[in-house]
Amino acid sequence: MSIRVGVVGAGGKMGTAVCAAVAADAGLSLVAAVDPFAAGQHRSGATVSASLGELERAGAEVVVDFTVAAAARETLPWLAARGMHAVVGTTGFSEGDLVGFRSAFASSNCLVAANFAIGAVLMMKFAEMAAPFFETAEIIEMHHDAKADAPSGTAVTTAQRMAAARTEPWAADPTKHEVYPGARGGLGPTGIRVHAVRMRGMIATQEVILGTTGQTLTVRHDTFDRASFMPGVVLACHRIAARTDRFTLGLEAMLGL
Numbered sequence: 001m002s003i004r005v006g007v008v009g010a011g012g013k014m015g016t017a018v019c020a021a022v023a024a025d026a027g028l029s030l031v032a033a034v035d036p037f038a039a040g041q042h043r044s045g046a047t048v049s050a051s052l053g054e055l056e057r058a059g060a061e062v063v064v065d066f067t068v069a070a071a072a073r074e075t076l077p078w079l080a081a082r083g084m085h086a087v088v089g090t091t092g093f094s095e096g097d098l099v100g101f102r103s104a105f106a107s108s109n110c111l112v113a114a115n116f117a118i119g120a121v122l123m124m125k126f127a128e129m130a131a132p133f134f135e136t137a138e139i140i141e142m143h144h145d146a147k148a149d150a151p152s153g154t155a156v157t158t159a160q161r162m163a164a165a166r167t168e169p170w171a172a173d174p175t176k177h178e179v180y181p182g183a184r185g186g187l188g189p190t191g192i193r194v195h196a197v198r199m200r201g202m203i204a205t206q207e208v209i210l211g212t213t214g215q216t217l218t219v220r221h222d223t224f225d226r227a228s229f230m231p232g233v234v235l236a237c238h239r240i241a242a243r244t245d246r247f248t249l250g251l252e253a254m255l256g257l
Contacts, residue, residue, distance in 0.1 A: 004058070008063060010048050012066060015043075015067075017229070021233060030046050032054045062087060063086055073100075092153065098112065098247075109246055111251070121257065130210050137170060141194070141195070141204075142202055143197070143204050150196035203224060
């Protein structure tokens with residue numbers, strides 16, 4: 001029997017891609033699509049509804065959320081209260097949000113992942129592994145010009161994991177004066193500089209550049225099509241119900257990393 005899946009944010013580009021990927025997978029069934037800004041439109045055989053109630057009416061077991069943080073803060077507790085599993089690609093959550101989600105999901109499971117591309121997950125892992133061996137590090141993330149948050153959730157997660165992997169401080173920043181304020185990027189955890197580029201025509205790219213005496217290491221991931229995220233989303237839909245932890249942060253756990 002296939003897993004019954006609903007998609008919230010079905011009107012957006014990512015939501016549309018998720019609907020298509022779910023509908024194309026033999027083990028999944030797209031039973032509901034929700035987006036108040038696209039109500040009445042059709043996505044891979046499903047008519048988009050404006051109401052979360054459509055998820056319950058359709059008997060969704062797993063719900064994929066690709067919206068914005070403000071909307072997801074309302075949606076996720078609603079799903080938890082009804083025993084639905086959640087696969088969340090929305091970013092921009094605070095630590096308080098994550099604590100709240102952990103508390104809310106008492107009878108179903110929730111995965112929140114900054115990135116569902118397998119290559120991006122490996123990029124974060126490699127950057128984390130390299131962090132203890134270099135003295136300086138900066139992150140440059142580049143996204144399409146419709147992305148609302150900066151830096152990206154992937155860049156934030158990468159910086160956090162790199163910072164946690166180190167026991168020594170990074171080398172001091174020698175900059176004394178910024179001609180253009182902010183030119184050195186945002187100051188992330190333990191002093192990692194994070195630069196966000198928003199560019200029409202792009203999808204998503206991230207570089208992590210690490211340096212020490214006489215050498216640099218660059219770990220880079222490029223996304224050329226939103227289809228790159230879909231294998232990770234589909235994998236999560238299949239595996240979320242079997243998780244023993246009610247709340248999971250990052251796709252790594254489902255990949256065995």
